[in-house]
Amino acid sequence: METNPKNESQRLEALRSLNILDTLPEQEYDQITKLVASICDTPIALISLLDEDRQWFKSKIGVDYCETNKKYAFCNLAIQADDELMEVSDTRKDERFHENPLVNGKDQIIFYAGVPLRDKYGYALGTLCVLDHQPRTLSPQQREGILSLANQVIKLFELHAINRGLKKTQKQLKEKNAQLRNFAGVVSHDMKMPLANMIVTIDVLKAKYKGKLDEAGLDYLNNLKKSSFQLSDYISNILTHYESDSITNNEDALEKFDFHTLVEDIVEMLDIGDDCDITFPEDSDKIYTNRIALEQILLNLIGNSLKYNDKDKIEIHIDFRKEPHFYRFFVKDNGIGIPKDKQKEIFNLFSTAADNDRKGNKGNGIGLSTVKKMIHNLGGKISVNSVEGQETTFEFTIERTKKVN
Structure with missing residues (x-):
């Protein structure tokens, strides 16, 4: 039963870029599986993701394992189908499942219905599915329910991607801000001593050459001293701004x-x-x-x-x-x-x-x-x-x- 959908490498890249495989259970996903199991009246409901050679469950109701071999995963067929919902009323009568241990073994999965979870580029990352140990057919209301809830899972995936992007951006901004703070600190400290030397030198020049400088020359030196003080004040304020976090967190x-x-x-x-x-x-x-x-x-x-x-x-x-x-x-x-x-x-x-x-x-x-x-x-x-x-x-x-x- 093992087949690969078209553009499998791109699909796998899209799945892994979501960075959701092997993450911890989350209430938002578990609420959906509980609800879809109740709506469809099935003992098993899963949010499955199809990796390269395994099927992993982001959320599960009615099973005690977290993943299965992709070779026997019903969802592997569902993500290849063009239909919005793949439904198999009795897997024992479907030749695609004749040698499947999930049908013939102790699990006895007889009924399956799965909705492919497609991202905005059309790649099916997995499914929202319900399973039963006996033959059955979904009612129109149940079909509508599982399709609507599958859409909510997709929205959760999109939110997950957005949040991940925001966290990455936030981390980058923190790193850039730290670099800027360190740069400002180093530059400011390195500039304060030369500025202090300039101010002292101006006073020395005024004292030593006062008799040789005309009024315009003294004005130049006074303006230079005034500008040096202004720059020193500016540097001090920059240092205070970037050191304010350490001051307030002390x-x-x-x-x-x-x-x-x-x-x-x-x-x-x-x-x-x-x-x-x-x-x-x-x-x-x-x-x-x-x-x-x-x-x-x-x-x-x-x-x-x-x-x-x-x-x-x-x-x-x-x-x-x-x-x-x-x-x-x-x-x-x-x-x-x-x-x-x-x-x-x-x-x-x-x-x-x-x-x-x-x-x-x-x-x-x-x-x-x-x-x-x-x-x-x-x-x-x-x-x-x-x-x-x-x-x-x-x-x-x-x-x-x-x-x-």
Whole structure:
């Protein structure tokens, strides 16, 4: 009974590319075999796949083995037939099965009905079939049922292929992202030292040759120093962006601390002048979270409130409250505001809302992207509400972490 369908090599390639042979049982397939056995009132139902020399069952009802020799598989004939359903009412009366041990042996498979499972290219990968130990004929309703369920198996195969493709793409993206992160880290670290040397050299040149340089020459050196600082800041932001995952995933950074003290430390680091008033939350409270990550987030947001402000008196209001599952933070300022059409894109990497900051420097569009990434890693969300020319409020949450003693 062993025959090979046309284009067998292509069919086998299509089957193996699905990468489903010898996979573990899955509920979605088992539900179909149970249902088709019930509809057709048969003791055996199978989802079979025809490999080069074996028939393997992705799902089975009524048998205790997982595969058979392809030579004796009824499904091998079904996948070669042009009919949408191959039905054999009594295999004992069909000469194709006279020497088949599945008919003449202890199994006594007398009835068979199988629907070829064809992929989008028309290759029959296997069948959805029902078997019985006695002669029978499917009713019109049973035929319709098995055909409909076979179509669902095909859709499951298609979903399996899509999911496999997505997982492969996801793996490739992770690998590319890791490569990019490593590249950015190496390049950034390697650039910081030459930049520091350039800045020091500029100061040496200014000090040593100040009397020999005219005003234009000094301006050139000052501009060069300013550009070096900007590039150094850009590199630092790139490093922070790509290192944010390791910062937020560091469980050793979890600690209990006073929020007021954290904000005071940040204000001291930013060296805020007399032209700025910062108000703190009314109540000082202890919180338990990733202190390093929260410090980075607030440094960036408060720093932006200082930089992107055109008022004579900068006003920054910081607020905080505890919720059952989250800590909620607010950073509000009276700065230049953010145009409505840019309020969504400002969290994208390299996206900026303003042309220049308070000192005339152009932002690099890395900070808010890093902030959003860190907040997401901490189980929270960030949003912005702004009136152009008047004020901006950033609101973000961080998931509350239970302290493990």
